[in-house]
Amino acid sequence: MLSILCSKKIWLIVSTSFLFTAPAFAGWEVQWIDKFDGDGVNWDNWTAQTKANYNNEVQCYTDDDFSDARNYDVSDGTLKIIARKKTQNCATLGGQQKTWTSGRLNSKDKQEFQYGRIESRIRFHNLEAGSWPAFWLLENRIAQQPNKGDNDFSHWPSAGSGEIDVWEWFSNQPSSYITNFFNTSGCGSEYRYTYPNGAQDVLDWHSYAMEWSVNKIDFFIDEHLVVSQDLRSCTQYQEPMFALLNVAMGGMLGGVIDPNLQQVTMEVDYIAHCKVTSINDEQYCNESTSVADDSSDDTGGDTSTPSNAGSSAGSSSIWMMISLLLMNTWRRRDGFSGRKG
Template sequence: MRKSAFCFIGFFILTLSPTSYAGWEVQWIDTFDGDGVDWSSWTAQTQANYNNEVQCYTDDDYSDRRNYDVSNGTLKIIARREINSCVTLNGATKGWTSGRINTKDKREFLYGRLESRIRFHNLEAGSWPAFWMLENRIQEQPIKGDDDFVHWPNRGASEIDVWEWFSNEPDTYITNFFNTLPGSCGAEYRYHYPNGGQDVLDWHRYAVEWTEDLISFYIDDTLVVSRDMSRCSRYEEPMFALLNVAMGGNLGGAIDPNLSQVVMEVDYIAHCQISDSNSAAFCDESLPYDDAELPPTPTTPPTNDDQSPSTPEAGSNSYGLIVGLFMLFCLRRRSRFLNA
């Protein structure tokens, strides 16, 4: 009887055990596979003029001097040294052109994981690339009049920096929060590259995982820092993504006089929500996706190397084998007991 009770309790515990850890499902992704910026997802923020920076942001993804080059499956945001009269800043004279794009009003996110795979091409002084987020009611381009009249960094216009790198402090990058609340709403943290500034030249996945009570930052599979947001009343409404390269100014600093061009290269950017269909750690094009948000995948049948929502997880197969062996053990024990 004790053996029967053991089998019953063990089987009950096993059947309650989860078959796999929660992973991610893509809600939106841009893999930059075309020949220009997908303006249905992005807006060129040409009216941005902050921090005493010296660039004029453009929407140019077509000319010989373009600031956005989509080719070979990546986006290159290119800052170029050229004296110009910036039309979108009332003719202000600027020494550089560059790119700043955001997904405001087009692709906005509430919680989940926002991830981008990025490398930077230059270590010379003066550049300031960033991958970051803003709350969607900020009074910044594009302005639709849908309650987006809030000034930074008040409620509705707070900021989260996922990856912000300064070439004049090349060994680290910044994760940071900007809001008008003190104390319990995050803080700056600097991640030190293991090999110093040289690491920025290599591809890395930069990501933020965001819930109502916790915000965590990652580089590749390394947790950089987590922040308890349970006492923070911010970051509980949709945000949008930004990618840009600033030059000079308060944080970019003095620009190398021999520098004429810098490049930030982006392989993809994606937003995911938690899913129990897999145990993926990253948010990229290999994952299942929400049909309501993304176009259908090609009709080519998946190969053994493809990841498909209908393919059983290895963890699920192992779990099923364990349950089956346990049941066989119990049945054999029960048979011996009855034949005794």
Template sequence: MKHTAHYYLLFLLIGVLSVSCKTNGKEDLQKVASTDLWEVDFLDEFDTFNPENWQDQRIWVNDETQCYVPDGEYGTREVSDGTLKLKVKNIETKLTCDNFDKQGNQHPETEYVAGRICSKNRKEFIKGKWTARLKLSSNGEPSMFPAWWLLGAQNNEPPVQEDNENVCWPTTGSGEIDIFEHHGDHMKDEFTTGAIVNLGGCGEGDWQSKRRNFPSTLNEFHDYSVEWDGSDLIYRLDGKEVYRNIGEGDKYPEPMFAILNYAKITDFAMKGEWVMEVDWVKHESKKQS
């Protein structure tokens, strides 16, 4: 009985120490090691919007029907209570949109506005492991298209700020890896993850063969990540492997930056707003042996 009491006290102490490692349900990511193989070299817990980590990205792609606006206009980008909120909003009055597509065409007037940020020329890394903890306010509604993804740092789309940013999507230097996408038009409580295959020319990408859909409770916080393990790209949900692009990792030798955005992709007449809430973003590199 004396030994049993000692074990009980030990387990109780371990439980107390485990709880003490959290503050309001959020782990102190600076102190908690991710694994024996990785170490954190970038972490943003969104106590504020840090321009050393992120910048707005205004571009018209995928025939999106919303306009990306800067500086959180119309409440499309907000940092509060320790999280980032990116939104699509219906402002019910059409406005002139200064977003342009890859051919230089200007987006038509629209009543929908949204937030999109990227770490381009701020935080860029070769390989490693990217993770974001995020949730959606709702899911499965027509036109919803929130995303968490990576793009090669030599990409020639706005903002173009350095001389070597002259490589077209999705060729090497401008490759794409999608960690989390949700297509409300045809799924609920599911997300899409996987690599875009470079078919060798500008604008020539295979969206289908290396991407898959997986279940997730999208209105609850989850960790969505991709990591390079040797030649493979491994996609994880809350640390558990859900998918693997075998041999695709070697096809992304370039530095890559992260993008968080919320888009609207069809003519569905939404009301109010949609929100993607991001608790934190981090990048990890392999520890040196």
């Protein structure tokens, strides 16, 4: 006979002879965060992906974070990725003529993640037609810049190069944003979240997040669950991924660009990766979340399941079963709670 009493701790009674106290529900701890506190891009975290040329887009991506016409501006505690109207022959694309410059950062080979929560706080500054900003992930064996030759020979969206979009917005359909999957394993599906106040909401700060475990991926805006995707039969997304932040112009989703548009800006407050830990009960993954140290009690592996440090081997399996049943309720928060302004 098993009885359960829920409060700040869960007491489990197995028959009449075995009593133990399970730990409080686990929280998050930061494994990596970029707060954009400096005066330029931290190239230890990022690569400017200057050789990207996809979807009939019209921008030339640069690594410029220093000139008067820079495409990356790190100042006042945020990153601004700025797309600028400028016709030029793009040297990194073999001299192709492009009509805009812009920025695309990825963390490949520098900051990569497997499971946990990946979150960024973002606002976009423009509603004019033609822009296509995104916060997304790719599997780390994709054959894209930077190419180290470390088995990164897979081509999108095959195994090793699948894509997950956490926030993808385009100004020609501005009242919603996309979460989506691209892979060859039939995993996940597109879901479009409609902003409560329509297009105007994209101009405000929002925290966009993805919680990733072996069996599912949940997407959030400001701690509000947007959609949950079942990965139990998925053969991809079982290896590290890296983050991307970019602003594309025109192309398949950007569409026709407003002829009067000269500049658009995507502003990023922070981007963070967190894992579940048993040493705190922090519910968020942001600039205020505790940062892991080498001695922290990190769960590792499938971070959807809180760890149960200190309990016996016999009780551990029971606690794992109970935590799996409850994990979808203890951490779900309704409504918006992201910072604004």
